[in-house]
Amino acid sequence: xxxxxxxxxxxxxxxxxxxxxxxxxxxxxxxxxxxxxxxxxxxxxxxxxxxxxxxxxxxxxxxxxxxxxxxxxxxxxxxxxxxxxxxxxxxxxxxxxxxxxxxxxxxxxxxxxxxxxxxxxxxxxxxxxxxxxxxxxxxxxxxxxxxxxxxxxxxxxxxxxxxxxxxxxxxxxxxxxxxxxxxxxxxxxxxxxxxxxxxxxxxxxxx
Amino acid sequence: xxxxxxxxxxxxxxxxxxxxxxxxxxxxxxxxxxxxxxxxxxxxxxxxxxxxxxxxxxxxxxxxxxxxxxxxxxxxxxxxxxxxxxxxxxxxxxxxxxxxxxxxxxxxxxxxxxxxxxxxxxxxxxxxxxxxxxxxxxxxxxxxxxxxxxxxxxxxxxxxxxxxxxxxxxxxxxxxxxxxxxxxxxxxxxxxxxxxxxxxxxxxxxxxxxxxxxxxxxxxxxxxxxxxxxxxxxxxxxxxxxxxxxxxxxxxxxxxxxxxxxxxxxxxxxxxxxxxxxxxxxxxxxxxxxxxxxxxx
Numbered sequence: 001x002x003x004x005x006x007x008x009x010x011x012x013x014x015x016x017x018x019x020x021x022x023x024x025x026x027x028x029x030x031x032x033x034x035x036x037x038x039x040x041x042x043x044x045x046x047x048x049x050x051x052x053x054x055x056x057x058x059x060x061x062x063x064x065x066x067x068x069x070x071x072x073x074x075x076x077x078x079x080x081x082x083x084x085x086x087x088x089x090x091x092x093x094x095x096x097x098x099x100x101x102x103x104x105x106x107x108x109x110x111x112x113x114x115x116x117x118x119x120x121x122x123x124x125x126x127x128x129x130x131x132x133x134x135x136x137x138x139x140x141x142x143x144x145x146x147x148x149x150x151x152x153x154x155x156x157x158x159x160x161x162x163x164x165x166x167x168x169x170x171x172x173x174x175x176x177x178x179x180x181x182x183x184x185x186x187x188x189x190x191x192x193x194x195x196x197x198x199x200x201x202x203x204x205x206x207x
Numbered sequence: 208x209x210x211x212x213x214x215x216x217x218x219x220x221x222x223x224x225x226x227x228x229x230x231x232x233x234x235x236x237x238x239x240x241x242x243x244x245x246x247x248x249x250x251x252x253x254x255x256x257x258x259x260x261x262x263x264x265x266x267x268x269x270x271x272x273x274x275x276x277x278x279x280x281x282x283x284x285x286x287x288x289x290x291x292x293x294x295x296x297x298x299x300x301x302x303x304x305x306x307x308x309x310x311x312x313x314x315x316x317x318x319x320x321x322x323x324x325x326x327x328x329x330x331x332x333x334x335x336x337x338x339x340x341x342x343x344x345x346x347x348x349x350x351x352x353x354x355x356x357x358x359x360x361x362x363x364x365x366x367x368x369x370x371x372x373x374x375x376x377x378x379x380x381x382x383x384x385x386x387x388x389x390x391x392x393x394x395x396x397x398x399x400x401x402x403x404x405x406x407x408x409x410x411x412x413x414x415x416x417x418x419x420x421x422x423x424x425x426x427x428x429x430x431x432x433x434x435x436x437x438x439x440x441x442x443x444x445x446x447x448x449x450x451x452x453x454x455x456x457x458x459x460x461x462x463x464x465x466x467x468x469x470x471x472x473x474x475x476x477x478x479x480x481x482x483x484x485x486x487x488x489x490x491x492x493x494x495x496x497x498x499x500x501x502x503x504x
Contacts, residue, residue: 054401056376058408059418059438071491088342096376180433183478 001041006113006133007150010157011196012047013129015189017161018173019049020085020117026052029098030175031068031105032081032115042080042111048187049175055084056097064176065104071188079105081113089119092132099141106136114141124162129154160199169195211246219251223258230265237272240265245278260289267299271306279303294320298329310337328358335367344375362388369401378409396428400435407442412449418442419463433474440467440496468496 001007012032019028030049034042048071050064065079072078082105084098094102094116102114114134121130129151133144151157164170172192179187211222222243229240244266252259267282283303286296297320304313314337320330331354338347351368355361369384385402392398403421406414419442425435446452447460475492 054373054404056373056408057404058410059404059441060434063437063441066495067491070494074490074494088340091342180437183433183474 001043001150002148003040004111004135005041005148005150006135006144007041007043007152008131009043009045010153010160010200011193012044013151013157014161014164014196015047015049015173015192016083016085016115016117017122017130018164018170018192019052019175020119020122021165021170022173022175023052025087027055027084027087027095028052028175029055029082029084029101031065031079032083032113033068033072033077034080035075035077038078038109040111042113044080044113046077046193047083049173049189051177052175053177055095060176060180061101065101067176078109080109080111081105081115083115083117085117085119089122092116092118092120094134094141102134102141110136112136113144156200160196163199164196210250211243212250219247219254222247223251223255223262226262226265227258230261235272237269240269241273241275241278244269248282260286264295264299268302271302274306276303276307279306294324294327294330298333301330301333305333305337305340310341313337328354328361332364339371344371347371348375360391362391373405378405381405382409394428396425396432396435399425399428400432400438403435403438403442407438412446412451415442415445415449419446419460423463431474433471436467436471436474440464440471443467471496 016030019030022028028049029051030047032044033046033048035045036043048068050068051060054060068079082098082102084094086092086095094114098114098116102112106112112135116132116134118130118132121128129149131149133149134141135144136142169192172189172195174185174187174189174192176187179185211217212219217225226240226244226247229236244262247255247262248259248266255262263282263285267279267286270276270279270282280303283296283299286293286299290296297316301313301316301320304310304316314334317330317334320327324330331350335347335350335354338344338350348368348371351364351371355364355368358364365384365387369381369388372378372381372384382402382405385398385405388395388398389402399421403418403425406418406421419439422435422438422442425432426439429435443460443464447457447464449457452460471492
C-alpha cells in the first residue's frame with residue numbers, strides 16, 4: 001500500500017453499517033482500529049461502536065475512549081480513526097463533536113482518519129460505499145481523495161452485510177451505550193466478529 | 208412464513224395485551240408492533256371491539272417508522288372512515304406526509320388543525336418535529352421555547368428541548384431544562400444522571416462537584432445505573448486531583464472515588480461470571496480503574 005492510502009476491512013465496514021442501521025433515528029459514533037503496525041498507509045481492520053445518544057456529552061465519551069485504549073493495548077491494536085453517522089441523513093458533514101474527537105485521536109496517530117457515514121447512500125442496491133473520509137491536512141480536516149480509499153472485495157462485503165440482516169445476526173451488535181445499559185453485553189463484539197469472519201471467504205486475505 | 212401466534216405460541220388476547228403494554232409504556236419497538244399488530248388486524252379484527260381503533264393508530268405510526276406505507280395507508284383509511292372529522296386522525300395523516308418527506312403538505316394540514324383549534328398541542332409539536340427533521344435546530348429551539356411558555360407542564364417538550372440544546376452544545380440551557388424535569392420528576396434517576404453528565408461536560412471545579420452530587424443522587428434512586436456509577440467515579444477523581452481543593456475535600460473525594468471503583472469492580476465481576484466473551488470488557492475496566500487511580504499524597 002502506498003503513502004496516504006487507507007484500507008477499510010470488511011469487518012470494520014460491516015459493523016459500522018450495522019451500528020448505523022441499528023439506530024436509524026440517532027446519531028451514532030465509534031472508533032476505527034488497526035492491528036497493523038504504524039506506517040505510511042492506514043489499514044482499518046476493526047471498529048468499536050460507541051454511542052447512540054448524547055454524543056456531545058463528555059463523561060461517557062471519555063470513559064469509552066479510555067476503555068478502548070486499554071483494550072487496544074491488551075490486543076495489539078491502535079486507534080486510528082473515528083466514525084459517525086448523523087441522525088439527519090441529508091447532512092453528512094462532521095459535527096463539532098466529531099472534529100473534537102478526531103483531533104484527540106490525531107494527537108496520538110498522525111495519519112488518523114475521520115469517517116462520516118452518508119445515510120442517503122444506505123439503501124439496498126446502492127453501488128457506492130456510503131462513506132466520506134477526511135484526513136488532517138494543513139491544520140484542518142480535508143476531504144480525502146476517493147481513489148486513496150480501498151475497500152477490497154466490495155461486492156463480497158455488501159453480500160456479507162445482507163447475509164447478516166437476513167440471518168438476524170445484525171441484532172448481535174453491541175455498542176458501548178448498550179453495554180452500559182447491561183454490562184453483561186460485550187462491546188468488543190467477539191460473537192459477532194466470529195460470525196462475520198466465518199462469512200468472509202479465504203480470498204479476502206488480511207482481515 | 209409462519210404467523211406470530213405460531214412462532215411464539217401466543218393467543219390473540221396475549222398479542223392484544225402486548226400491544227397495550229407497549230402503548231402504555233410508549234415503546235418505540237416499531238418492527239415488533241408492525242408484526243404483531245398487522246396479524247391482529249388481519250386475523251382477529253372482529254374480536255377486538257372498540258380497541259381496534261387505538262390499535263389502528265398504534266400500528267399506523269409503527270408502520271410509518273418501518274417504511275410500511277401500504278400498512279400505514281390502510282390503517283389511516285379505516286380511521287378516516289370511522290372518524291371523518293377528527294383532528295387526531297388528521298394529525299396521523301400529517302405524520303404520514305412527514306414520513307414521505309412532504310413537509311410542506313404536512314405543515315398545511317397541521318396549520319388547518321390549528322386554525323380550527325389553536326390549543327391543539329399535538330399539531331404544534333408535529334410542526335416542531337418537522338423543523339428538527341429538516342435540521343433547522345435553532346428554529347425548532349425557538350418554537351419549542353415559545354410552546355413551553357404556554358404549556359409549561361409538558362414533560363415531553365422539556366425533554367425534547369434538553370436534547371436539542373445538548374446537540375447544539377448549549378449545556379447551560381440543557382441544564383435548565385433538566386432542572387425543570389428533576390423538579391417535577393424527583394424520583395427519576397435518568398434525569399439526575401443526565402444532569403450530572405451535562406455539568407461534567409461544562410467542566411470546572413464547581414460543576415464537577417455538582418456533577419458528583421447528582422450522580423450520587425441518581426445512584427440513590429437506582430443503584431444499578433452504571434453511567435451514574437462511572438460518572439461518580441470520574442467526577443470524584445477529578446475533584447480530588449484538583450490543586451484548588453482543601454485537604455478535607457480531597458480526602459472526601461478520594462473516598463467517594465474509591466467506593467465507586469469498588470462498586471464498579473464488583474458489578475463487572477458479577478457480570479463476567481461464566482461468560483467467556485465478557486473477559487475482555489472486565490479486564491479493560493480493571494486496568495482502567497488501576498490506571499486512573501489517584502494517589503493520596
